[in-house]
Amino acid sequence: MMTDPPTGRTVERPWLGWYRRHAAPRLNALLLVASLVVPAVHFAVVAFTNRADVHREGRDTIIRTAAIMREHARKVFETQEMALARVEDRIRDLSWAEIAAPATSAFLDRLQARRSPPS
Secondary structure (H helix, E strand, C coil), X not given: CEECCCCCCEECCHHHHXXXXXXXXXXXXXXXXXXXXXXXXXXXXXXXXXXXXXXHHHHHHHHHHHHHHHHHHHHHHHHHHHHHHHHHHHHCCCCHXXXXXXXXXXHHHHHHHHHCCCC
């Protein structure tokens, strides 16, 4: 039996005893489980999404870096080919004695100085 606050009468509520004995503990247990499971699931979803973003960014960085390295290597080989072509043009019609002359060494030194980056 309970007192009904608006009317002040005593009212019998048999379901209230059952609720206090059976439903309330279950509801408390359900809320306790939900308070642990919901944040854990949210954390897992956010972590998985973040992991996918990090992997995508890493893959994009690797692709960009590989493209830059490929371009650099191409330029290095082009530079080497141009240097070799200049040397070949220079010594094409020279004899071994003329190739061994100091003028050829000076030419090679100048060519090397132009190719070398400043220290």
